[in-house]
Amino acid sequence: MNATVEAEDVKMLFRNQHAFLIPKIMFTASDLGVFDLLMESKEPLTSVTIAERLGTSPFGMERLLDACVGYKFLQVERKDNQTLYGNTDLANLYLGKRSPKTQYYSLKINAEFTYTRAQHLADAVREGKAQTYRLSDSSTNNFYEAMYRTESGLREFMEFMREMWSLCGRVVLNAFDLSPFPLVCDVGGSSGALAKEYISLYPNSTVTIVDLPEVVETGKKHYVSSEEHRITFHECDFFKDPIPEADLYILARTLHVFTDEKCVQLLTRLHKACKPGGGVLVVEIVLNEDRTWPLEAHISGLVMLLITQGKERTLSEYNAFFNAAGFKQIQQKKTGHFDAILGRK
């Protein structure tokens, strides 16, 4: 083997073996306030000043800042014999707690909730099931029961879900002309972040968010003001309770949490409730047919294994669900990170 190729292999092996540190680095720097401080200071700062302002050791802070430079979360400049640290555009936009499109709760959930379960990946592969039940503070293996056990867990998960739509909501809803569907039901719609994008894109639309009682209660209290009459919340277990009639059902990041049987069961219930000529819009990361890419689908598939009963699927697999439930004229559009799949009744 040629020496350059071998050196590249060694680099790749070293980096991949330590890649588990990346979410920890991103979250720790965000949580300690590094990105917010640098955003608000308007000028680059030394590691000693950053450590002083954030109440950490200068030694530890310098290690963290240098790693952030390595991963391009921060940039450095040399001035008057000093190393000065500043945010990259990526950090300014997404990584600060007060960044305009902050992904703070996404970082937190991945660095804490997912990370602890990932210690049991081999068990998950052996058993083919989620690993929440192994954790000492858990009495359940059900993802939502574990997440919603405390008020703070529920709020953090809803924030995590909300954050993504500040990045991708508009582009996902623009994948198809949804103007023929003014009466919309966002099934498992959480805080209503996608619902807000929908009503701003389609001025004659109204959206009902269907979700579990604790989510609905928090959604009404913290996310959608009572003046916003075009968005309403509806408490419902969508596997058991009647589903409101609508022209369009949105199922965003919801099917990938469930088994194949549950997906067909839910889609069949939506088909029954759907108005004639209506449809269902599924938003997921779709695997290509030979299951080789995108890498995001593989990553998300493993996360689903660790925490839920679900997985990521190919378009053929979603087609089979739609057909079994009665939806036809299935169309798929890639929208960047997510795919949108529209089926008609």
Ligand SMILES: C[S@@+](CC[C@H](N)C(=O)[O-])C[C@H]1O[C@@H](n2cnc3c(N)ncnc32)[C@H](O)[C@@H]1O
């Ligand atoms: C993975 S989250 C996706 C949230 C949202 N669609 C989004 O993309 O941001 C799935 C949502 O389904 C809700 N959910 C799960 N099981 C449910 C059930 N049986 N009945 C109603 N809602 C449910 C959860 O509370 C959660 O809000």
